[in-house]
Amino acid sequence: xxxxxxxxxxxxxxxxxxxxxxxxxxxxxxxxxxxxxxxxxxxxxxxxxxxxxxxxxxxxxxxxxxxxxxxxxxxxxxxxxxxxxxxxxxxxxxxxxxxxxxxxxxxxxxxxxxxxxxxxxxxxxxxxxxxxxxxxxxxxxxxxxxxxxxxxxxxxxxxxxxxxxxxxxxxxxxxxxxxxxxxxxxxxxxxxxxxxxxxxxxxxxxxxxxxxxxxxxxxxxxxxxxxxxxxxxxxxxxxxxxxxxxxxxxxxxxxxxxxxxxxxxxxxxxxxxxxxxxxxxxxxxxxxxxxxxxxxxxxxxxxxxxxxxxxxxxxxxxxxxxxxxxxxxxxxxxxxxxxxxxxxxxxxxxxxxxxxxxxxxxxxxxxxxxxxxxxxxxxxxxxxxxxxxxxxx
Amino acid sequence: xxxxxxxxxxxxxxxxxxxxxxxxxxxxxxxxxxxxxxxxxxxxxxxxxxxxxxxxxxxxxxxxxxxxxxxxxxxxxxxxxxxxxxxxxxxxxxxxxxxxxxxxxxxxxxxxxxxxxxxxxxxxxxxxxxxxxxxxxxxxxxxxxxxxxxxxxxxxxxxxxxxxxxxxxxxxxxxxxxxxxxxxxxxxxxxxxxxxxxxxxxxxxxxxxxxxxxxxxxxxxxxxxxxxxxxxxxxxxxxxxxxxxxxxxxxxxxxxxxxxxxxxxxxxxxxxxxxxxxxxxxxxxxxxxxxxxxxxxxxxxxxxxxxxxxxxxxxxxxxxxxxxxxxxxxxxxxxxxxxxxxxxxxxxxxxxxxxxxxxxxxxxxxxxxxxxxxxxxxxxxxxxxxxxxxxxx
Numbered sequence: 178x179x180x181x182x183x184x185x186x187x188x189x190x191x192x193x194x195x196x197x198x199x200x201x202x203x204x205x206x207x208x209x210x211x212x213x214x215x216x217x218x219x220x221x222x223x224x225x226x227x228x229x230x231x232x233x234x235x236x237x238x239x240x241x242x243x244x245x246x247x248x249x250x251x252x253x254x255x256x257x258x259x260x261x262x263x264x265x266x267x268x269x270x271x272x273x274x275x276x277x278x279x280x281x282x283x284x285x286x287x288x289x290x291x292x293x294x295x296x297x298x299x300x301x302x303x304x305x306x307x308x309x310x311x312x313x314x315x316x317x318x319x320x321x322x323x324x325x326x327x328x329x330x331x332x333x334x335x336x337x338x339x340x341x342x343x344x345x346x347x348x349x350x351x352x353x354x355x356x357x358x359x360x361x362x363x364x365x366x367x368x369x370x371x372x373x374x375x376x377x378x379x380x381x382x383x384x385x386x387x388x389x390x391x392x393x394x395x396x397x398x399x400x401x402x403x404x405x406x407x408x409x410x411x412x413x414x415x416x417x418x419x420x421x422x423x424x425x426x427x428x429x430x431x432x433x434x435x436x437x438x439x440x441x442x443x444x445x446x447x448x449x450x451x452x453x454x455x456x457x458x459x460x461x462x463x464x465x466x467x468x469x470x471x472x473x474x475x476x477x478x479x480x481x482x483x484x485x486x487x488x489x490x491x492x493x494x495x496x497x498x499x500x501x502x503x504x505x506x507x508x509x510x511x512x513x514x515x516x517x518x519x520x521x522x523x524x525x526x527x528x529x530x531x532x533x534x535x536x537x538x539x540x541x542x543x544x545x546x547x548x549x550x551x552x553x554x555x556x557x558x559x560x561x562x563x564x565x566x567x568x569x570x
Numbered sequence: 571x572x573x574x575x576x577x578x579x580x581x582x583x584x585x586x587x588x589x590x591x592x593x594x595x596x597x598x599x600x601x602x603x604x605x606x607x608x609x610x611x612x613x614x615x616x617x618x619x620x621x622x623x624x625x626x627x628x629x630x631x632x633x634x635x636x637x638x639x640x641x642x643x644x645x646x647x648x649x650x651x652x653x654x655x656x657x658x659x660x661x662x663x664x665x666x667x668x669x670x671x672x673x674x675x676x677x678x679x680x681x682x683x684x685x686x687x688x689x690x691x692x693x694x695x696x697x698x699x700x701x702x703x704x705x706x707x708x709x710x711x712x713x714x715x716x717x718x719x720x721x722x723x724x725x726x727x728x729x730x731x732x733x734x735x736x737x738x739x740x741x742x743x744x745x746x747x748x749x750x751x752x753x754x755x756x757x758x759x760x761x762x763x764x765x766x767x768x769x770x771x772x773x774x775x776x777x778x779x780x781x782x783x784x785x786x787x788x789x790x791x792x793x794x795x796x797x798x799x800x801x802x803x804x805x806x807x808x809x810x811x812x813x814x815x816x817x818x819x820x821x822x823x824x825x826x827x828x829x830x831x832x833x834x835x836x837x838x839x840x841x842x843x844x845x846x847x848x849x850x851x852x853x854x855x856x857x858x859x860x861x862x863x864x865x866x867x868x869x870x871x872x873x874x875x876x877x878x879x880x881x882x883x884x885x886x887x888x889x890x891x892x893x894x895x896x897x898x899x900x901x902x903x904x905x906x907x908x909x910x911x912x913x914x915x916x917x918x919x920x921x922x923x924x925x926x927x928x929x930x931x932x933x934x935x936x937x938x939x940x941x942x943x944x945x946x947x948x949x950x951x952x953x954x955x956x957x958x959x960x961x962x963x
Contacts, residue, residue, distance in 0.1 A: 231889030231897050261885050261897065263914045296882025297915050404886050475868070479957050489689025492654050493797050496624030504624050504654070521656040522690050561954040564872050 178341045179428055185319025185335030188350030189373035191217045191415030194318045196325035199308030201301055202256030202294065211305060212322035213277050213312050214369060215250035220413035221378040222248035223385040224289060227406035234259045234266035235290035236405060238274065242286050246378070251369055251409055252277035253291040254305065255326050255354070258365070260404040261297045269300040276309040291367045291407050293328055293354060323352035326367055330354050334439040340374075340428045345418035347374035349428050355440030365403035366393060368436055374425055375414030384426050385410045392433035395554045396441045397472050408433075441555045446562030449481055452540040455500075456551035463500035464552035467545065470498030478559035486530035488516045495543065506546040512539055571734045572821055578712025578728030581743030582766035584610045584808030587711045589718035592701030594694055595649030595687065604698060605715035606670050606705050607762060608643035613806035614771040615641035616778040617682060620799035627652045627659035628683035629798060631667065635679050639771070644762055644802055645670035646684040647698065648719050648747070651758070653689045653797040662693040669702040684760045684800050686721055686747060716745035719760055723747050727832040733767075733821045738811035740767035742821050748833030758796035759786060761829055767818055768807030777819050778803045785826035788947045789834045801826075834948045839955030842874055845933040848893075849944035856893035857945035860938065863891030864949075871952035879923035881909045888936065899939040905932055 187194050196209040224243055226236050242248060252273055259266050274288040292300070323333035337350040351370035376384065389408055410429070420428075442450050453472045458464035471477055474494040480487035488509055495502050509517035511533040514525045533539050580587050589602040617636055619629050635641060645666055652659050667681040685693070716726035730743040744763035769777065782801055803822070813821075835843050846865045851857035864870055867887040873880035881902055888895050902910035904926040907918045926932050 229886060229889035230895055231885050258882075261882055261910075261914060263898070263912075296886065404889060475952075482957060489651075489654055492624050493622060493689065496622035496797060502623055505656070517654075519656075521654060559868075559957055561957045564875060564952055564954045564957055 179338050179431055182337045182339040182348065184316070184337045185323055185350050186214060186352040186369055186371055187316050187319040188337030189348040189371045189415065191373055191413045192371045193217060193314040193316060194322045195312045195314040196318060196321045197308045197312045199254070199305045201254055201305065204304065209321060209325040210256045211252070211254045211308055212325040213250065213252050213280070213309065213314065214322065214371070215281050215283070215314065216411055216413040218413050218415065220249060220411045221376060221381045222409070222411050223382040224407060224409045225385060225389050227403060229404050231261065231404045233292060233405040234262055234270040235292045236407060237267060238270040239289040239291070239407065242289060245286050247287055248289055248411065249283055249287040250277065250281065251289045251291065252309070253326050253367060253369070255293050255328050257292060257294040257298055257300050258296045258405050259292040259300045262299055265299055269302045272302050273300070273305055273309070276306040280309055280312055281314070289409055291405070293326065293365055293367055293405055296404065319350065319352065326352065326354045328354060328365070330443055332443060334436055334443070336432050336435045338428055338432060340420070340424065342418065342420040342424045344420050345416065347372060347416040347418040347420055349374070349432050351432050351436055353436040353440060355443055366406045366440060368393065368408040370408070370410045370429070370432060372410070372412045373415035374412055375417070375419040376412040376425060380422055381410060381412055384422065384429055387426060388429045388433040391430055392437040396437050397469065397554060397556045438555060441557055444557045446560045447557040448537070448560055449558040450538045451481060451556050451558070452553060453543070453556060454540060454551065454553045455543045455545065457545040457548055458550040458552070459501045459548035461550045461552070463548070464550040467495055467498045467500035467502065467543065468552045468554045470494045471541070471543070472554045472556035475559055478557065481534065481558035482560045484531065484535045486511045486516060486534035488522070491541070491543070492517065500545070501547060502545050503547060508544040508546060510542040572731050572824055575730045575732040575741065577709070577730045578716055578743050579607060579745040579762055579764055580709050580712040581730030582741040582764045582808065584766055584806045585764045586610060586707040586709060587715045588705045588707040589711060589714045590701045590705045592647070592698045594647055594698065597697065602714060602718040603649045604645070604647045604701055605718040606643065606645050606673070606702065606707065607715065607764070608674050608676070608707065609804055609806040611806050611808065613642060613804045614769060614774045615802070615804050616775040617800060617802045618778060618782050620796060622797050624654065624797045626685060626798040627655055627663040628685045629800060630660060631663040632682040632684070632800065635682060638679050640680055641682055641804065642676055642680040643670065643674065644682045644684065645702070646719050646760060646762070648686050648721050650685060650687040650691055650693050651689045651798050652685040652693045655690065655692055658692055662695045665695050666693070666698055666702070669699040673702055673705055674707070682802055684798070686719065686758050686760055686798055689797065712743065712745065719745065719747045721747060721758070723836050725836060727829055727836070729825050729828045731821055731825060733813070733817065735811065735813040735817045737813050738809065740765060740809040740811040740813055742767070742825050744825050744829055746829040746833060748836055759799050759833060761786065761801040763801070763803045763822070763825060765803070765805045766807065766809035767805055768812040769805040769818060773815055774803060774805055777815065777822055780819060781822045781826040784823055785830040789830050789949070831948060834950055837950045839953045840950040841930070841953055842951040843931045844874060844949050844951070845946060846936070846949060847933060847944065847946045848936045848938065850938040850941060851943040851945070852894045852941035854943045854945065856941070857943040860888055860891045860893035860895065860936065861945045861947045863887045864934070864936070865947045866949070868952055871950065874927065874951035875953045877924065877928045879904045879909060879927035881915070884934070884936070885910065893938070894940060895938050896940060901937040901939060903935040
């Protein structure tokens, strides 16, 4: 049984966290912009990183440290991505981990490092070192940490669940930040998940990979993919429970999906959340390609921004998706209402379809009717606010 | 020698055209929305069509007719795409060709058919039949025809060139419509090119394919690809000149590129035209993938809309493009000014870079410095006007 509880990234036993204002983006800024999380005791760890070939310095450093296999803690900052910053960026990411390690009595290799913010600007490392030296840790700072890692996010994102299994109880919690540049295979998206279940290292890695494929890799806002994406999972066994792996997977999926939905919902300038479900595809790859083509089509997303239950642009996107499809076999629904039957406009009254597309959240279901494979992605509309937000400078 | 002349799609000898208002989108509308073009004498013909699996009825009918090998004429309409219209759509496209054929004394199989406009609405075929029966043809109606096929285009697009070769002179001309849904591999984009050079059928086909790859397949506005794209080339030999193929290719490339640039320039709500040139790629495919990822990135295009000489988002797009690249080897220029050298920000004063990005047209050059391959695409910014324009309904 899984039930919501409190505490966010420190909901699970044995985790402590804290945040501080380092003035990373602006020395005058008093908002907390740096967060530190540790497990009181040794833990197993897993992480997935952006597949972008341009990897930010903290991603490169985290990948090195993860391989050493002795992770206990995470240091995160907002306001600066420390990406495209060359050798200085790598030195700064290590210095940031070293400062955090000194504060809590660990080694720098026990830290994963996450940064998010603007690309290409050197990290103000001395301000970070000064700030980190004063961080205070507690069991109750989960929300403050979720706030500290926000960039253009409009609300903090955290989840906490208490899980009961035949083998005993455990907790799982997490925090994330998103907004803009969100795409399957991750995007300026950071997520830290913690659990006090006891899960061996290899199983933890498989569980995280599976959950990420079913959550963060299925969301898209603008089709761009960032240099900094990181999802981290730490498991310290503090509950004394070694749950059946299937039940742990279910709890992890629940936490990851909840955070992924929050990220889409909070996409820059977004006004609608749309679930695009493709079924009846000839292969798993076809199902994914079809769903992603619709979910990333600028024209489809503009239509949704206008509350238009558009179907011609969806047919068009399916046609160029690369997925096998036959126009005359394609069926589409808005919510439960058919809009396309066998490739042409269905008889559903238009006003009813418009009422569905006017909602803040709705589902578009597409049946290609030529196979057995399905895939779902969560996407957003494309609004004038999105463009205004991303004009740069 | 190639020099600009007049006459558009009827600049070449032996071609006649005319347009008429059929009230396709709205019976009250008096703007011409239908155009007819014929070659007075037999001609060779070639055409390329959308690769979208959802092909509009006129595309399907044109593909059938092209195979029969006896094309002499084209009938085109704006205001309705006749796409996703099922068996009735096919019947309507054939009826449209039949009406045009009756008017000029040809058979319906001698016609190619082009439609552009909204998807999924039945063609008002009886209004079209009535209108087409009254079309008057002349040598001087090129501009009127270019206007008749406009949809959200803000200006008519036509070119005309007189070419002198060692084998004699010939002319080549054409018209096109674009705006929105423009993507490599074509988009709601129609183009008819005509020449009075004598070119054998197989050579004409190769020449058109080559030109399309170097022009229309290198432009992008929103990454969507339409159901109706068609490029047609008719060659009737009326000049008596059978030019060397290389010189014909050069003239055809000139005409196709000029029309392609006009289409990008007139993208819906577009304020800037950007040439993205990638060089130093490890393969031709890598060069194309890298250029297209940058040219289609929503975040990059939003930055350009704001006049921001952004480079971090460009690095990011290169990193996820699928092309091989090494961050530390990547160089980027705005115009002739370096902005990224070996993966990090160059020392060019920011104000100078901003001045380049403030232009209505500018070039971004990217050198991956790992190979010998290059590729260029023409793209646009992504503006609030684009979104407003495409809100639907």
